[in-house]
Amino acid sequence: MSVWDVIVVGSGPAGATCAWKCAESGLKTLLIDRNATFPRYKPCGGGIPVSLQNHVSGLNPDGFLETTVTHLRHSWKGKDPVLAPMLTADDKPSEVWMVMRPKFDHYLQTRAESEGATVILGARVMQVEADTTGVNVTTDDGNVHRSRYVVGADGAKGVVGSRVGLRLNKRWGIAREAEIPYENATPENPWHPQLEKAACYLDYGTVKNGYAWIFPKLGILSVGAGMLTPKKPTPAGLNTVGITLLNAMKTQLTSAGLSTDLLGTDIKIWAHPIPYWTGNEPIVDGTCRVLLVGDAAGLVQPLFGEGIQYAVRSGAQAARHIAADTVSSYADSIKLMFGGEFDAANRVAKLFHRTPYLSYKLGVKNPAGTKLVGRLMSGDLHLEGIEQRIMDRLRPSVTTR
Ligand SMILES: Cc1cc2nc3c(=O)[nH]c(=O)nc-3n(C[C@H](O)[C@H](O)[C@H](O)COP(=O)(O)OP(=O)(O)OC[C@H]3O[C@@H](n4cnc5c(N)ncnc54)[C@H](O)[C@@H]3O)c2cc1C
Structure with a gap:
Protein backbone atom coordinates (compact mmCIF):
# COMPACT_ATOMS: atom_id res chain seq x y z
CA MET A 1 0.00 0.00 0.00
CA LEU A 65 -3.99 31.46 -23.01
CA GLU A 66 -5.87 31.35 -26.35
CA THR A 67 -7.35 34.87 -26.55
CA THR A 68 -8.46 37.68 -24.23
CA VAL A 69 -11.92 39.21 -24.66
CA THR A 70 -13.09 42.63 -23.50
CA HIS A 71 -16.62 42.87 -24.97
CA LEU A 72 -19.96 41.10 -24.69
CA ARG A 73 -22.43 40.86 -27.54
CA HIS A 74 -25.90 40.13 -26.15
CA SER A 75 -29.02 39.07 -28.09
CA TRP A 76 -32.57 37.93 -27.33
CA LYS A 77 -33.64 34.76 -29.19
CA GLY A 78 -31.03 35.67 -31.79
CA LYS A 79 -32.37 39.18 -32.33
CA ASP A 80 -32.11 42.67 -30.88
CA PRO A 81 -28.29 42.48 -30.43
CA VAL A 82 -26.13 44.91 -28.53
CA LEU A 83 -22.33 45.03 -28.25
CA ALA A 84 -20.91 46.55 -25.08
CA PRO A 85 -17.44 46.80 -23.55
CA MET A 86 -16.72 45.30 -20.14
CA LEU A 87 -15.11 48.05 -18.08
CA THR A 88 -13.42 48.30 -14.70
CA ALA A 89 -14.38 50.93 -12.09
CA ASP A 90 -11.95 53.41 -13.69
CA ASP A 91 -13.25 52.69 -17.21
CA LYS A 92 -10.33 50.49 -18.30
CA PRO A 93 -11.07 47.31 -20.30
CA SER A 94 -12.03 44.41 -18.04
CA GLU A 95 -10.52 41.24 -19.47
CA VAL A 96 -11.64 37.61 -19.59
CA TRP A 97 -9.22 34.84 -20.60
CA MET A 98 -10.40 32.31 -23.15
CA VAL A 99 -8.76 28.91 -22.65
CA ARG A 171 -28.57 18.87 -8.17
CA TRP A 172 -27.15 19.65 -11.55
CA GLY A 173 -28.00 21.39 -14.77
CA ILE A 174 -26.77 20.40 -18.18
CA ALA A 175 -24.73 22.14 -20.84
CA ARG A 176 -23.81 21.22 -24.41
CA GLU A 177 -20.82 22.37 -26.36
CA ALA A 178 -19.12 21.97 -29.74
CA GLU A 179 -15.69 23.15 -30.85
CA ILE A 180 -15.85 24.57 -34.38
CA PRO A 181 -12.49 25.13 -36.07
CA TYR A 182 -11.81 27.99 -38.51
CA GLU A 183 -8.82 28.82 -40.66
CA ASN A 184 -6.16 31.52 -40.81
CA ALA A 185 -6.21 32.55 -37.16
CA THR A 186 -2.88 33.89 -35.90
CA PRO A 187 -1.84 35.07 -32.41
CA GLU A 188 -1.70 38.63 -33.86
CA ASN A 189 -5.20 38.34 -35.37
CA PRO A 190 -7.03 35.44 -33.72
CA TRP A 191 -10.55 36.67 -34.46
CA HIS A 192 -13.09 34.98 -36.74
CA PRO A 193 -13.50 37.18 -39.84
CA GLN A 194 -17.31 37.36 -39.51
CA LEU A 195 -17.49 38.04 -35.77
CA GLU A 196 -16.88 41.05 -33.58
CA LYS A 197 -13.28 41.15 -32.36
CA ALA A 198 -12.52 40.29 -28.72
CA ALA A 199 -16.18 39.60 -27.94
CA CYS A 200 -18.09 36.77 -26.31
CA TYR A 201 -21.54 36.22 -27.81
CA LEU A 202 -24.39 35.51 -25.38
CA ASP A 203 -27.98 34.75 -26.39
CA TYR A 204 -30.93 34.60 -23.99
CA GLY A 205 -34.55 33.51 -24.22
CA THR A 206 -34.25 30.22 -26.10
CA VAL A 207 -33.17 28.31 -22.99
CA LYS A 208 -35.14 28.61 -19.77
CA ASN A 209 -32.82 29.21 -16.80
CA GLY A 210 -29.80 29.53 -19.05
CA TYR A 211 -28.25 30.96 -22.19
CA ALA A 212 -26.25 30.12 -25.32
CA TRP A 213 -22.75 31.33 -26.16
CA ILE A 214 -19.94 31.61 -28.68
CA PHE A 215 -16.51 31.96 -27.06
CA PRO A 216 -13.62 32.77 -29.45
CA LYS A 217 -10.38 30.78 -29.15
CA LEU A 218 -7.36 30.74 -31.44
CA GLY A 219 -8.81 29.09 -34.58
CA ILE A 220 -11.75 27.57 -32.69
CA LEU A 221 -15.22 28.83 -31.78
CA SER A 222 -16.57 27.19 -28.64
CA VAL A 223 -20.33 27.15 -29.23
CA GLY A 224 -22.57 26.01 -26.42
CA ALA A 225 -25.71 26.39 -24.35
CA GLY A 226 -26.46 25.57 -20.75
CA MET A 227 -29.36 25.31 -18.35
CA LEU A 228 -29.11 25.44 -14.58
CA THR A 229 -32.07 23.93 -12.82
CA PRO A 230 -32.91 23.39 -9.15
CA LYS A 231 -34.60 20.05 -9.89
CA LYS A 232 -32.76 16.75 -10.10
CA PRO A 233 -33.01 15.91 -13.81
CA THR A 234 -34.75 12.75 -15.05
CA PRO A 235 -33.48 10.84 -18.15
CA ALA A 236 -36.56 11.91 -20.16
CA GLY A 237 -36.16 15.52 -19.05
CA LEU A 238 -32.49 15.48 -20.01
CA ASN A 239 -33.40 14.35 -23.52
CA THR A 240 -35.75 17.30 -24.02
CA VAL A 241 -33.20 19.68 -22.52
CA GLY A 242 -30.58 18.31 -24.91
CA ILE A 243 -32.73 19.24 -27.92
CA THR A 244 -33.53 22.69 -26.50
CA LEU A 245 -29.84 23.37 -25.95
CA LEU A 246 -28.94 22.29 -29.47
CA ASN A 247 -31.62 24.63 -30.89
CA ALA A 248 -30.26 27.45 -28.74
CA MET A 249 -26.75 26.84 -30.16
CA LYS A 250 -28.19 27.04 -33.68
CA THR A 251 -30.05 30.26 -32.86
CA GLN A 252 -26.82 31.72 -31.51
CA LEU A 253 -24.91 30.79 -34.68
CA THR A 254 -27.60 32.31 -36.90
CA SER A 255 -27.66 35.46 -34.82
CA ALA A 256 -23.90 35.78 -35.32
CA GLY A 257 -24.36 35.47 -39.10
CA LEU A 258 -22.87 31.95 -39.20
CA SER A 259 -24.38 28.82 -40.76
CA THR A 260 -25.96 26.12 -38.59
CA ASP A 261 -24.24 23.65 -40.95
CA LEU A 262 -21.16 24.32 -38.84
CA LEU A 263 -22.75 21.88 -36.35
CA GLY A 264 -22.54 19.15 -39.01
CA THR A 265 -22.08 15.44 -38.49
CA ASP A 266 -18.28 15.75 -38.34
CA ILE A 267 -18.53 17.96 -35.23
CA LYS A 268 -19.07 16.27 -31.87
CA ILE A 269 -21.69 17.94 -29.70
CA TRP A 270 -20.84 17.14 -26.10
CA ALA A 271 -23.06 17.20 -23.04
CA HIS A 272 -21.89 17.60 -19.45
CA PRO A 273 -23.55 18.29 -16.07
CA ILE A 274 -23.09 21.59 -14.20
CA PRO A 275 -23.68 21.57 -10.42
CA TYR A 276 -26.54 23.68 -9.16
CA TRP A 277 -25.71 25.67 -6.02
CA ALA A 345 -26.37 35.10 -7.57
CA ASN A 346 -29.11 32.54 -6.91
CA ARG A 347 -31.61 35.23 -5.88
CA VAL A 348 -30.74 37.43 -8.88
CA ALA A 349 -30.98 34.42 -11.22
CA LYS A 350 -34.44 33.51 -9.88
CA LEU A 351 -35.73 37.05 -10.47
CA PHE A 352 -34.07 37.25 -13.90
CA HIS A 353 -35.58 33.96 -15.07
CA ARG A 354 -39.10 34.84 -13.87
CA THR A 355 -39.36 37.54 -16.55
CA PRO A 356 -36.41 36.94 -18.84
CA TYR A 357 -37.40 39.27 -21.69
CA LEU A 358 -38.01 42.30 -19.52
CA SER A 359 -34.91 41.46 -17.52
CA TYR A 360 -32.98 41.35 -20.79
CA LYS A 361 -34.30 44.76 -21.83
CA LEU A 362 -33.94 46.45 -18.45
CA GLY A 363 -30.82 44.72 -17.19
CA VAL A 364 -28.67 43.07 -19.86
CA LYS A 365 -29.26 45.39 -22.82
CA ASN A 366 -28.61 48.44 -20.74
CA PRO A 367 -24.87 49.27 -21.17
CA ALA A 368 -24.68 49.64 -17.38
CA GLY A 369 -25.44 45.89 -17.18
CA THR A 370 -22.33 44.91 -19.16
CA LYS A 371 -20.31 47.41 -17.16
CA LEU A 372 -21.42 45.63 -13.97
CA VAL A 373 -20.36 42.28 -15.46
CA GLY A 374 -16.99 43.87 -16.32
CA ARG A 375 -16.56 45.02 -12.74
CA LEU A 376 -17.57 41.61 -11.40
CA MET A 377 -15.02 39.97 -13.71
CA SER A 378 -12.28 42.43 -12.73
CA GLY A 379 -12.97 41.53 -9.10
CA ASP A 380 -13.56 45.11 -7.91
CA LEU A 381 -17.25 44.38 -7.28
CA HIS A 382 -19.03 41.41 -5.75
CA LEU A 383 -22.61 40.39 -6.46
CA GLU A 384 -23.38 40.53 -2.76
CA GLY A 385 -22.54 44.24 -2.77
CA ILE A 386 -24.66 45.14 -5.81
CA GLU A 387 -27.53 42.69 -5.44
CA GLN A 388 -29.90 45.41 -4.28
CA ARG A 389 -29.07 47.64 -7.27
CA ILE A 390 -29.69 44.77 -9.67
CA MET A 391 -32.91 43.79 -7.93
CA ASP A 392 -34.16 47.38 -8.06
CA ARG A 393 -33.42 47.49 -11.79
CA LEU A 394 -35.09 44.13 -12.51
CA ARG A 395 -38.00 44.32 -10.09
CA PRO A 396 -40.17 46.60 -12.28
CA SER A 397 -40.11 43.77 -14.83
CA VAL A 398 -41.82 41.51 -12.29
CA THR A 399 -44.29 44.05 -10.94
CA THR A 400 -45.41 45.29 -14.40
CA ARG A 401 -46.11 41.78 -15.63
C1 LIG B 1 -20.44 23.06 -21.46
C2 LIG B 1 -19.87 23.74 -20.25
C3 LIG B 1 -19.35 25.02 -20.36
C4 LIG B 1 -18.75 25.66 -19.27
N1 LIG B 1 -18.20 26.89 -19.45
C5 LIG B 1 -17.57 27.49 -18.41
C6 LIG B 1 -16.90 28.72 -18.60
O1 LIG B 1 -16.83 29.28 -19.70
N2 LIG B 1 -16.28 29.28 -17.52
C7 LIG B 1 -16.30 28.69 -16.29
O2 LIG B 1 -15.74 29.27 -15.35
N3 LIG B 1 -16.93 27.51 -16.09
C8 LIG B 1 -17.53 26.88 -17.12
N4 LIG B 1 -18.11 25.66 -16.92
C9 LIG B 1 -17.98 25.00 -15.62
C10 LIG B 1 -16.58 24.35 -15.50
O3 LIG B 1 -16.34 23.52 -16.61
C11 LIG B 1 -16.46 23.54 -14.21
O4 LIG B 1 -16.91 24.33 -13.12
C12 LIG B 1 -15.03 23.07 -13.98
O5 LIG B 1 -14.66 22.11 -14.93
C13 LIG B 1 -14.87 22.45 -12.58
O6 LIG B 1 -13.56 21.93 -12.45
P1 LIG B 1 -13.30 20.69 -11.48
O7 LIG B 1 -11.81 20.53 -11.45
O8 LIG B 1 -14.02 20.85 -10.22
O9 LIG B 1 -13.98 19.42 -12.21
P2 LIG B 1 -13.70 18.77 -13.64
O10 LIG B 1 -13.13 19.75 -14.57
O11 LIG B 1 -14.97 18.09 -14.02
O12 LIG B 1 -12.59 17.67 -13.36
C14 LIG B 1 -12.89 16.50 -12.66
C15 LIG B 1 -11.81 15.46 -12.97
O13 LIG B 1 -12.04 14.33 -12.12
C16 LIG B 1 -11.83 13.14 -12.85
N5 LIG B 1 -12.62 12.08 -12.20
C17 LIG B 1 -13.96 12.03 -12.08
N6 LIG B 1 -14.33 10.92 -11.39
C18 LIG B 1 -13.17 10.28 -11.07
C19 LIG B 1 -12.89 9.06 -10.35
N7 LIG B 1 -13.88 8.31 -9.80
N8 LIG B 1 -11.60 8.69 -10.22
C20 LIG B 1 -10.59 9.44 -10.76
N9 LIG B 1 -10.81 10.59 -11.44
C21 LIG B 1 -12.08 11.01 -11.58
C22 LIG B 1 -12.32 13.48 -14.26
O14 LIG B 1 -11.73 12.64 -15.22
C23 LIG B 1 -11.86 14.95 -14.40
O15 LIG B 1 -10.57 15.04 -14.99
C24 LIG B 1 -18.73 25.00 -18.00
C25 LIG B 1 -19.28 23.73 -17.87
C26 LIG B 1 -19.83 23.09 -18.97
C27 LIG B 1 -20.38 21.70 -18.81
Missing part, protein backbone atom coordinates in the same frame (compact mmCIF):
# COMPACT_ATOMS: atom_id res chain seq x y z
CA SER A 2 1.43 3.42 -0.97
CA VAL A 3 1.27 6.07 1.78
CA TRP A 4 0.88 9.82 1.18
CA ASP A 5 0.22 13.09 3.00
CA VAL A 6 -2.58 13.87 0.57
CA ILE A 7 -4.35 12.12 -2.28
CA VAL A 8 -6.22 14.34 -4.75
CA VAL A 9 -8.89 12.59 -6.82
CA GLY A 10 -9.48 14.28 -10.19
CA SER A 11 -7.05 16.35 -12.26
CA GLY A 12 -9.36 19.12 -13.48
CA PRO A 13 -8.65 22.74 -12.45
CA ALA A 14 -9.66 22.11 -8.82
CA GLY A 15 -7.63 18.94 -8.29
CA ALA A 16 -4.56 19.88 -10.30
CA THR A 17 -4.33 23.26 -8.51
CA CYS A 18 -4.76 21.57 -5.13
CA ALA A 19 -2.02 19.02 -5.93
CA TRP A 20 0.26 21.80 -7.25
CA LYS A 21 -0.15 23.86 -4.07
CA CYS A 22 0.11 20.83 -1.72
CA ALA A 23 3.34 19.72 -3.41
CA GLU A 24 4.64 23.30 -3.34
CA SER A 25 4.12 23.23 0.46
CA GLY A 26 6.29 20.15 0.71
CA LEU A 27 3.49 17.60 1.17
CA LYS A 28 3.90 14.13 -0.32
CA THR A 29 1.11 14.38 -2.89
CA LEU A 30 -0.62 11.85 -5.17
CA LEU A 31 -2.92 13.07 -7.97
CA ILE A 32 -5.19 10.41 -9.52
CA ASP A 33 -7.39 10.77 -12.62
CA ARG A 34 -9.52 8.19 -14.41
CA ASN A 35 -8.44 9.50 -17.84
CA ALA A 36 -5.58 7.45 -19.23
CA THR A 37 -3.93 10.39 -21.01
CA PHE A 38 -3.63 14.15 -20.62
CA PRO A 39 -4.27 16.57 -22.28
CA ARG A 40 -7.87 15.33 -22.38
CA TYR A 41 -11.01 17.09 -23.59
CA LYS A 42 -13.54 18.55 -21.11
CA PRO A 43 -16.64 20.31 -22.48
CA CYS A 44 -16.32 23.89 -21.26
CA GLY A 45 -16.60 27.45 -22.57
CA GLY A 46 -13.21 28.11 -20.99
CA GLY A 47 -13.96 31.70 -19.92
CA ILE A 48 -11.93 32.78 -16.86
CA PRO A 49 -11.77 36.30 -15.38
CA VAL A 50 -8.21 37.62 -15.47
CA SER A 51 -8.66 38.55 -11.80
CA LEU A 52 -8.06 34.86 -10.98
CA GLN A 53 -4.34 35.59 -11.07
CA ASN A 54 -4.78 37.83 -7.99
CA HIS A 55 -5.79 34.73 -6.03
CA VAL A 56 -3.29 32.10 -7.17
CA SER A 57 0.43 32.85 -7.13
CA GLY A 58 2.48 31.59 -10.06
CA LEU A 59 -0.40 31.26 -12.57
CA ASN A 60 1.24 32.20 -15.88
CA PRO A 61 -1.19 32.72 -18.79
CA ASP A 62 1.62 32.20 -21.33
CA GLY A 63 1.19 28.51 -20.59
CA PHE A 64 -2.49 28.27 -21.53
CA MET A 100 -9.12 25.46 -24.16
CA ARG A 101 -9.54 23.08 -21.25
CA PRO A 102 -7.20 20.33 -22.53
CA LYS A 103 -4.33 22.85 -22.50
CA PHE A 104 -5.36 24.66 -19.29
CA ASP A 105 -5.87 21.49 -17.25
CA HIS A 106 -2.64 19.98 -18.56
CA TYR A 107 -0.76 23.18 -17.66
CA LEU A 108 -1.99 22.87 -14.05
CA GLN A 109 -1.20 19.16 -13.90
CA THR A 110 2.33 19.85 -15.18
CA ARG A 111 2.77 22.52 -12.49
CA ALA A 112 1.77 19.91 -9.88
CA GLU A 113 4.26 17.39 -11.28
CA SER A 114 7.07 19.91 -11.48
CA GLU A 115 6.55 20.69 -7.77
CA GLY A 116 6.96 16.99 -7.02
CA ALA A 117 3.42 15.57 -7.06
CA THR A 118 3.10 12.00 -8.35
CA VAL A 119 0.42 11.60 -11.02
CA ILE A 120 -1.41 8.33 -11.71
CA LEU A 121 -3.60 8.35 -14.82
CA GLY A 122 -6.12 5.76 -16.03
CA ALA A 123 -7.19 4.80 -12.48
CA ARG A 124 -10.80 5.36 -11.39
CA VAL A 125 -11.37 5.82 -7.68
CA MET A 126 -14.07 3.42 -6.49
CA GLN A 127 -13.91 3.40 -2.70
CA VAL A 128 -12.96 5.94 -0.04
CA GLU A 129 -12.85 4.89 3.62
CA ALA A 130 -11.92 7.43 6.28
CA ASP A 131 -10.93 6.81 9.90
CA THR A 132 -9.56 9.17 12.52
CA THR A 133 -5.92 8.81 11.39
CA GLY A 134 -6.28 8.71 7.61
CA VAL A 135 -8.08 7.50 4.50
CA ASN A 136 -7.87 4.44 2.24
CA VAL A 137 -8.55 5.05 -1.45
CA THR A 138 -9.22 2.04 -3.70
CA THR A 139 -8.92 2.33 -7.48
CA ASP A 140 -10.48 0.12 -10.15
CA ASP A 141 -7.13 -1.64 -10.75
CA GLY A 142 -7.42 -3.02 -7.20
CA ASN A 143 -4.69 -0.82 -5.70
CA VAL A 144 -5.20 0.74 -2.28
CA HIS A 145 -3.49 4.05 -1.41
CA ARG A 146 -3.46 5.55 2.07
CA SER A 147 -3.06 9.19 3.05
CA ARG A 148 -3.62 11.62 5.89
CA TYR A 149 -6.09 13.61 3.76
CA VAL A 150 -8.12 13.03 0.60
CA VAL A 151 -9.40 15.81 -1.65
CA GLY A 152 -12.46 15.02 -3.78
CA ALA A 153 -11.92 17.02 -7.00
CA ASP A 154 -13.81 14.56 -9.16
CA GLY A 155 -16.31 16.94 -10.70
CA ALA A 156 -20.09 17.38 -10.86
CA LYS A 157 -20.95 13.69 -10.49
CA GLY A 158 -17.95 12.75 -8.38
CA VAL A 159 -18.03 9.74 -6.04
CA VAL A 160 -15.59 10.78 -3.29
CA GLY A 161 -18.20 12.92 -1.49
CA SER A 162 -20.95 10.34 -1.58
CA ARG A 163 -18.58 7.59 -0.33
CA VAL A 164 -18.17 9.54 2.93
CA GLY A 165 -21.76 10.80 3.20
CA LEU A 166 -21.31 14.27 1.66
CA ARG A 167 -23.58 15.90 -0.95
CA LEU A 168 -25.91 12.95 -1.30
CA ASN A 169 -28.69 15.03 -2.88
CA LYS A 170 -26.74 16.75 -5.60
CA THR A 278 -28.18 24.68 -3.29
CA GLY A 279 -26.62 26.74 -0.50
CA ASN A 280 -23.81 25.90 1.86
CA GLU A 281 -23.60 22.15 2.34
CA PRO A 282 -21.06 20.13 4.35
CA ILE A 283 -17.91 19.72 2.23
CA VAL A 284 -15.69 18.14 4.91
CA ASP A 285 -16.52 14.70 6.36
CA GLY A 286 -16.99 13.97 10.07
CA THR A 287 -13.40 12.74 10.53
CA CYS A 288 -12.00 15.95 8.92
CA ARG A 289 -9.96 13.77 6.58
CA VAL A 290 -11.92 14.20 3.33
CA LEU A 291 -12.51 17.62 1.68
CA LEU A 292 -14.39 18.52 -1.50
CA VAL A 293 -13.34 21.21 -3.99
CA GLY A 294 -14.61 22.66 -7.29
CA ASP A 295 -17.63 21.07 -8.97
CA ALA A 296 -17.50 18.16 -6.49
CA ALA A 297 -18.28 20.74 -3.78
CA GLY A 298 -21.03 22.36 -5.92
CA LEU A 299 -18.97 25.54 -6.39
CA VAL A 300 -20.53 26.97 -9.55
CA GLN A 301 -21.84 30.53 -9.55
CA PRO A 302 -25.54 30.03 -10.33
CA LEU A 303 -26.14 33.20 -12.40
CA PHE A 304 -23.37 32.76 -14.99
CA GLY A 305 -22.75 29.00 -14.55
CA GLU A 306 -19.09 29.90 -14.03
CA GLY A 307 -16.98 27.32 -12.19
CA ILE A 308 -13.31 27.39 -13.26
CA GLN A 309 -12.14 30.21 -11.02
CA TYR A 310 -13.98 28.70 -8.03
CA ALA A 311 -12.46 25.29 -8.78
CA VAL A 312 -8.94 26.75 -8.87
CA ARG A 313 -9.46 28.95 -5.82
CA SER A 314 -11.08 26.20 -3.71
CA GLY A 315 -8.27 23.81 -4.73
CA ALA A 316 -5.68 26.33 -3.55
CA GLN A 317 -7.64 27.00 -0.35
CA ALA A 318 -7.92 23.29 0.46
CA ALA A 319 -4.14 22.98 0.03
CA ARG A 320 -3.60 25.85 2.50
CA HIS A 321 -5.79 24.14 5.12
CA ILE A 322 -4.15 20.76 4.62
CA ALA A 323 -0.64 22.22 4.86
CA ALA A 324 -1.60 24.05 8.07
CA ASP A 325 -3.53 21.06 9.52
CA THR A 326 -6.64 23.24 9.86
CA VAL A 327 -9.03 21.15 7.76
CA SER A 328 -11.85 21.53 10.30
CA SER A 329 -12.16 25.23 9.30
CA TYR A 330 -11.95 24.67 5.50
CA ALA A 331 -15.74 24.59 5.01
CA ASP A 332 -16.18 27.87 6.89
CA SER A 333 -13.47 29.57 4.85
CA ILE A 334 -15.14 28.46 1.58
CA LYS A 335 -18.50 29.68 2.89
CA LEU A 336 -16.89 33.04 3.65
CA MET A 337 -15.20 33.24 0.25
CA PHE A 338 -18.10 32.19 -1.99
CA GLY A 339 -21.29 31.41 -0.03
CA GLY A 340 -22.68 34.95 0.16
CA GLU A 341 -21.78 35.63 -3.48
CA PHE A 342 -23.45 32.43 -4.70
CA ASP A 343 -26.58 32.98 -2.58
CA ALA A 344 -26.90 36.49 -4.04
